[in-house]
Amino acid sequence: MSPGRPIPDQDLQFQFMRASGPGGQNVNKVSTAVQLRFDVAGTRALAAPVKARLRALAGHRMTADGALLIEARNQRTQQGTRREALARLEQLIERARIEPKMRRATRPTPGSRLRRLESKQQRQRLKQLRWPVGED
Numbered sequence: 001m002s003p004g005r006p007i008p009d010q011d012l013q014f015q016f017m018r019a020s021g022p023g024g025q026n027v028n029k030v031s032t033a034v035q036l037r038f039d040v041a042g043t044r045a046l047a048a049p050v051k052a053r054l055r056a057l058a059g060h061r062m063t064a065d066g067a068l069l070i071e072a073r074n075q076r077t078q079q080g081t082r083r084e085a086l087a088r089l090e091q092l093i094e095r096a097r098i099e100p101k102m103r104r105a106t107r108p109t110p111g112s113r114l115r116r117l118e119s120k121q122q123r124q125r126l127k128q129l130r131w132p133v134g135e136d
Contacts, residue, residue, distance in 0.1 A: 013037040019073040033073035036085040041066025054096035
């Protein structure tokens, strides 16, 4: 976490388990999948607005007690899956650190109003040409 403060190790918990899916005999013997638990509510490394954006970005990965769960199982070693989970956490935190720009309410310019009204009149004339011709 180079741009911001580093995440303290006490806020992170790793739990290793056996990965599911294909992988030969290794998948049944070695616990390579990892579940990373990051205590968002209790960490002091993130500011309150960043925590709120992180909760919104995490979605269903947030638990009721304010922890973020990230599961990784794509690597063949514990170190690899640990690095993958940490990288995914870092990406999520970096996205949460970006403060969204506030939209300023603006009014349409007089020229754009005029163009809109002219296009409406042109469309009205086009549709009037489709009307049946009246008999005298």
